[in-house]
Amino acid sequence: MYIKELSLKNFRNYEQEKIHFSPGTCLIQGANGQGKSNLLEAVYNLCFARSFRNLKESDLVYWNKPFYYLQGTLYLQNRFFKVEVGYDLLKKRKVAKINGRTTRQFRLAEYCPVVFFLPEDLELVRRGPEERRRYLDREISQESTLYADLLSRYNRVVYQKNQILKEKRHNNEIQKLIRPWNRQIVYFGSRIIHKRAQVLSTWNKLAAHNYSVLFQNDQEMKIVYNNFMGEDVLFAGIEEIEEKFSNEIVLVEKEELKRGFSLLGPHRDDITFLLGGRDARRFASHGQQRSAVIALKAAQIQLYSEKKEKPLFILDDVFSELDEWRKQQCFLLLRDAEQVFLTITKKDSCLDSFLEQATCSSFLHVKEGKILEINSNGKNRTIC
Ligand SMILES: Nc1ncnc2c1ncn2[C@@H]1O[C@H](COP(=O)(O)OP(=O)(O)OP(=O)(O)O)[C@@H](O)[C@H]1O
Numbered sequence: 114m115y116i117k118e119l120s121l122k123n124f125r126n127y128e129q130e131k132i133h134f135s136p137g138t139c140l141i142q143g144a145n146g147q148g149k150s151n152l153l154e155a156v157y158n159l160c161f162a163r164s165f166r167n168l169k170e171s172d173l174v175y176w177n178k179p180f181y182y183l184q185g186t187l188y189l190q191n192r193f194f195k196v197e198v199g200y201d202l203l204k205k206r207k208v209a210k211i212n213g214r215t216t217r218q219f220r221l222a223e224y225c226p227v228v229f230f231l232p233e234d235l236e237l238v239r240r241g242p243e244e245r246r247r248y249l250d251r252e253i254s255q256e257s258t259l260y261a262d263l264l265s266r267y268n269r270v271v272y273q274k275n276q277i278l279k280e281k282r283h284n285n286e287i288q289k290l291i292r293p294w295n296r297q298i299v300y301f302g303s304r305i306i307h308k309r310a311q312v313l314s315t316w317n318k319l320a321a322h323n324y325s326v327l328f329q330n331d332q333e334m335k336i337v338y339n340n341f342m343g344e345d346v347l348f349a350g351i352e353e354i355e356e357k358f359s360n361e362i363v364l365v366e367k368e369e370l371k372r373g374f375s376l377l378g379p380h381r382d383d384i385t386f387l388l389g390g391r392d393a394r395r396f397a398s399h400g401q402q403r404s405a406v407i408a409l410k411a412a413q414i415q416l417y418s419e420k421k422e423k424p425l426f427i428l429d430d431v432f433s434e435l436d437e438w439r440k441q442q443c444f445l446l447l448r449d450a451e452q453v454f455l456t457i458t459k460k461d462s463c464l465d466s467f468l469e470q471a472t473c474s475s476f477l478h479v480k481e482g483k484i485l486e487i488n489s490n491g492k493n494r495t496i497c
């Protein structure tokens with residue numbers, strides 16, 4: 114898939130801009146705070162009708178303006194789609210249209226093979242469980258609206274149950290009060306766990322292969338899914354997970370009453386990266402940890418490519434964080450994408466040599482919310 118054009122109206126620090134793109138690499142350069150990430154956010158918003166950081170819609174509106182409006186054309190499954198996404202601050206109303214028709218569920222998102230790579234992703238191994246869960250959820254939700262829906266229902270139920278646990282801890286009836294919520298937690302939670310297990314097991318196989326090939330490393334890489342069932346979950350169907358979950362959730366009730374919050378379920382899951390059988394978070398070097406994430410990203414791109422629709426790849430300033438060697442390995446991944454958006458603050462020789470090989474690349478310069486298209490004279494390069 115690729116984006117053919119994008120116009121922004123009052124989106125973040127962009128008042129009014131229109132840009133045309135082609136398949137290939139689009140390099141977005143600018144100093145700090147000029148609007149590079151905002152432009153990528155607009156691209157994401159156009160594909161998924163939501164902000165990738167799960168921010169409030171009102172945050173996306175240019176300060177003191179009444180609305181934002183994005184319009185663009187996506188090429189997907191051999192067709193062009195006209196997409197409009199906007200938010201009206203006064204009416205507190207969000208609009209998403211595909212080919213002029215309002216859609217309540219933005220189903221296009223399920224078919225958009227977009228892989229995002231943010232600088233904070235590189236730190237995935239080192240960060241806390243909450244960030245790793247968020248990563249997992251962001252990536253799975255992107256290709257499954259069903260999962261996104263289950264997740265938001267699940268989170269709402271856990272929130273409700275926690276409210277009861279907090280407020281009515283000394284109420285004798287509390288067990289009666291939380292059991293209906295537990296039933297819903299088990300229902301939604303089992304489906305979330307099942308989906309996570311499936312996705313992680315496919316990621317795992319490819320990521321392990323990538324780690325050894327890309328980084329010529331004989332240490333084996335493995336991603337382990339930590340959940341209340343352990344590795345058994347990989348072979349269990351939804352019913353089996355549901356049954357185990359409903360048995361176990363009763364066992365933690367007393368502890369939950371004591372501690373005042375919900376203790377069992379996918380909101381407590383985590384993933385562990387193992388390198389050579391050891392927890393990479395505790396034992397691997399910073400570079401090895403980052404390599405593990407790149408191997409995982411590569412797996413995600415490969416999975417999209419297998420679906421016959423070449424993905425769109427968005428990298429927000431990842432390269433400044435990488436050493437030469439890892440940069441080169443990342444460039445190899447970009448070849449599998451149909452379109453690449455890449456932000457940088459400064460060009461370097463490594464990037465230049467990559468752009469020399471790219472068949473088509475455009476170069477945008479961003480300054481104070483204005484976009485300038487710059488025609489660079491490199492070999493094979495045309496402005497798209
Ligand atoms: N809703 C908004 N309205 C107007 N301006 C905004 C809004 N949200 C963010 N900004 C401004 O947009 C500017 C650009 O942000 P952005 O994150 O895109 O910069 P960047 O070019 O990616 O910088 P960096 O290289 O530091 O990552 C920031 O200075 C921020 O203050």
Ligand SMILES: [Mg+2]
Nearest residue numbers: 149150429430
């Ligand atoms: Mg940025």
